[in-house]
Amino acid sequence: MKLAVVGATGEVGRTFLKVLEERNFPVDELYLFASEKSEGTELSFKGEKIRVRAINKEVSFKGIDIALFSAGSGISREFAPKFAKDGAVVVDNSSAWRLDPDVPLVVPEVNPEDIEKHKGIIANPNCSTIQMVVALKPIYDAVGIEAIVVATYQSVSGAGAKAIKELEEQTKAWCEGREMEIKNLPRRIAFNVIPQIDVFTENGYTKEEMKMLNETRKIMHDPEIKVSATTVRVPVFYGHSEAISVKLKNPLEPEEAKSILRKARGVVLVEDDYPVPIDVAGRDEVFVGRIRKDLVFEPGLSMWVVADNIRKGAATNAVQIAELLIKC
Numbered sequence: 001m002k003l004a005v006v007g008a009t010g011e012v013g014r015t016f017l018k019v020l021e022e023r024n025f026p027v028d029e030l031y032l033f034a035s036e037k038s039e040g041t042e043l044s045f046k047g048e049k050i051r052v053r054a055i056n057k058e059v060s061f062k063g064i065d066i067a068l069f070s071a072g073s074g075i076s077r078e079f080a081p082k083f084a085k086d087g088a089v090v091v092d093n094s095s096a097w098r099l100d101p102d103v104p105l106v107v108p109e110v111n112p113e114d115i116e117k118h119k120g121i122i123a124n125p126n127c128s129t130i131q132m133v134v135a136l137k138p139i140y141d142a143v144g145i146e147a148i149v150v151a152t153y154q155s156v157s158g159a160g161a162k163a164i165k166e167l168e169e170q171t172k173a174w175c176e177g178r179e180m181e182i183k184n185l186p187r188r189i190a191f192n193v194i195p196q197i198d199v200f201t202e203n204g205y206t207k208e209e210m211k212m213l214n215e216t217r218k219i220m221h222d223p224e225i226k227v228s229a230t231t232v233r234v235p236v237f238y239g240h241s242e243a244i245s246v247k248l249k250n251p252l253e254p255e256e257a258k259s260i261l262r263k264a265r266g267v268v269l270v271e272d273d274y275p276v277p278i279d280v281a282g283r284d285e286v287f288v289g290r291i292r293k294d295l296v297f298e299p300g301l302s303m304w305v306v307a308d309n310i311r312k313g314a315a316t317n318a319v320q321i322a323e324l325l326i327k328c
């Protein structure tokens with residue numbers, strides 16, 4: 001198994017290496033790629049130091065079996081087809097290919113069968129979408145879901161290492177009475193919340209919010225399901241949280257929903273307490289709590305869903321896809 005990681009030095013890239021190691025993914029040779037400025041960085045994998053190479057037009061990708069990409073949409077658009085042409089299967093974490101009809105969009109707990117239709121590229125969904133569909137699919141299968149209203153509370157790690165640093169630096173500056181600098185996020189994030197992730201589209205929703213609608217429809221194979229999202233950045237380092245209300249097609253009591261989710265793959269039902277991001281960071285499952293009858297939708301349910309956005313929301317989901325690929 002010759003594996004490549006593209007975007008190896010990023011938040012998700014480094015976590016790919018950790019997750020591959022933890023899950024003992026069979027790797028004979030590992031190739032690490034990143035931008036020119038990271039060339040020469042050494043990253044360790046299974047006790048070995050591996051040198052990061054710059055990705056550019058001159059590199060040959062022949063012989064690679066699987067390539068895990070998390071280097072942004074531009075790099076994915078340019079290089080994923082090249083890897084695929086040279087015989088690799090690309091698992092891409094960017095938004096570049098997610099809605100392409102020739103590219104399966106896969107969450108292993110939800111639609112593993114879609115993998116088989118790949119033509120060299122498989123897309124990893126958006127982090128907020130992944131945790132939402134893992135929590136809702138078992139309920140969808142039991143009684144049907146007509147509509148979802150969701151507000152997200154997204155950590156800064158979703159916007160990369162630079163945004164993590166920005167929250168740290170602003171917090172330090174505030175404590176020391178210095179002026180806070182805004183660099184990568186649209187507003188100050190320390191001691192604040194920002195109701196904007198990604199750019200705005202014409203209908204007043206952001207791209208991130210539209211991804212939650214369009215990706216959910218594709219993953220669930222349900223072009224009718226309605227999703228209205230408000231995505232919000234909060235001053236949390238790791239872990240996205242979501243307040244979700246669903247309009248069901250058929251009645252389901254909260255107790256019945258709990259017994260379904262207790263058995264659901266990849267879900268941890270939190271019953272006497274509720275999940276919070278600092279407890280969930282570093283874990284691979286999706287944590288669900290506060291399941292209750294919704295007071296607007298009839299029949300409906302409301303719940304609170306938390307997951308590590310860098311792990312289940314990105315790296316772990318991609319490695320799970322790679323695991324399915326080698327089983328085929």
Ligand code: L14
Pocket residue numbers: 093094095125126127154155157158159197198208211
């Ligand atoms: O679509 O900034 O994969 O929290 C993942 C991170 C969108 C933005 C994606 C964030 C991105 C998101």
